[in-house]
Amino acid sequence: MRAFRANGRPTLAELSRAVDLPHATVLRFLQTLEEEGYAARQDSRWRLTPLVFELGFAAMESLGVSEAIQDVLQGLADAYSGTSNLGESHSDGVIIIGRAMAPAERRRLVVMNLRVGSVLPPASALAQGLDLPVGQWTRFDYPDSNQISIATPIPQIDSRRLSVGISVDASEATDGRLENDMAPALQHAADTIKGILRIGTV
The missing domain is CATH 3.30.450.40 (GAF domain)
Incomplete structure (x- = not known):
């Protein structure tokens, strides 16, 4: 989630590079965040949602x-x-x-x-x-x-x-x-x- 600070709407590849983890691992994390309502995707880009404020x-x-x-x-x-x-x-x-x-x-x-x-x-x-x-x-x-x-x-x-x-x-x-x-x-x-x-x- 910290990686979104440098790039508010990254692609999966950009996030993967930023956190130095494989694409598949990052995608699993993003899908979990999406299921819980903390992240959303639009086309090939991801963003955090306002629900993150609750954290x-x-x-x-x-x-x-x-x-x-x-x-x-x-x-x-x-x-x-x-x-x-x-x-x-x-x-x-x-x-x-x-x-x-x-x-x-x-x-x-x-x-x-x-x-x-x-x-x-x-x-x-x-x-x-x-x-x-x-x-x-x-x-x-x-x-x-x-x-x-x-x-x-x-x-x-x-x-x-x-x-x-x-x-x-x-x-x-x-x-x-x-x-x-x-x-x-x-x-x-x-x-x-x-x-x-x-x-x-x-």
Whole structure:
């Protein structure tokens, strides 16, 4: 299913090359997805159907990313005219499991092409935030896009390693504002998210 990201309407041969599996194997997978309603074919091309969204929503629910957590992320994004992310540890760094953008960010033509499911590298603030002591925060600058990101850990729940971060235009992030306003708001958000997740696991 990931192979559809690079080519939204591939042929069987294109999919087979993309996943490096024999045509017959890929065809069996596609026929199963078609029977379940997740894929459809038109002529010689295949596409995913809107039913795939159900899998995404089920995954979000199983990760505990509820509407209440989205509200926390949206509040952060709106307060600082930026983008907020909830991340969970991943073998390659951190994977975004929740994301919200302020209206001004939605209007930008380029927003670093990130979304829920994107993996950020170990150098990113969101990844560095995973291993910090509770109450501390980290910063990472993106000079090419004039963005600054800060992140803080979410106090551990079960064995999960989570962090929450916000990315803003550098003009929004003077040193005094980072230290005295944004970082405390981010830590408050981390505590709130921890409480929501804890309630969800009871």
